[in-house]
Amino acid sequence: MTPVASRLAEQIRIRPRAVFVPEHSDIAAHRFAFGYEIVIENDSDRAVTLTDRHWVIDHGNGCLKEVRGEGVVGQQPHILPGDRYAYRSGAVIESPAGRMRGDYGFVSDSGESFRVAIPGFDLIAPAAFRHIH
Secondary structure (H helix, E strand, O other), X not given: OOHHHHHHHHOEEEEEEEEEOHHHOEHXXXXXXXXXXXXXXXXXXXXXXXXXXXXEEEOOOOOEEEEEEEOEOOEOOEEOOXXXXXXXXXXXXXXXXXXXXXXXXXXXXXXXXEEEEEEEEXXXXXXXXXXXX
């Protein structure tokens, strides 16, 4: 990674937050649904475009799933200096507790490509949803 790309990567802030979605979960079928919001802040002096995503979803039962694709929620957002972009999405896992982590690919308006790690976050159903009744 070039020094400029490395500096840019350090100036992109990513804040995830997840919530359990009981109405889309089915404990008996081992289906635990979560919604998550990601806020991406561009603290650099250059505009950047989010080009792709890579997720590692830990189902909490030994199963890991990797997801790769273009952009996020069908978009490749262009984030100006000092601006932020937020989106919501979801994941379904096979146990009441799991974890997500990953990274985003970006390109600056001046052509530097770089990746930024997404801080890992927990997917945890409330205690009432952790056991099959």
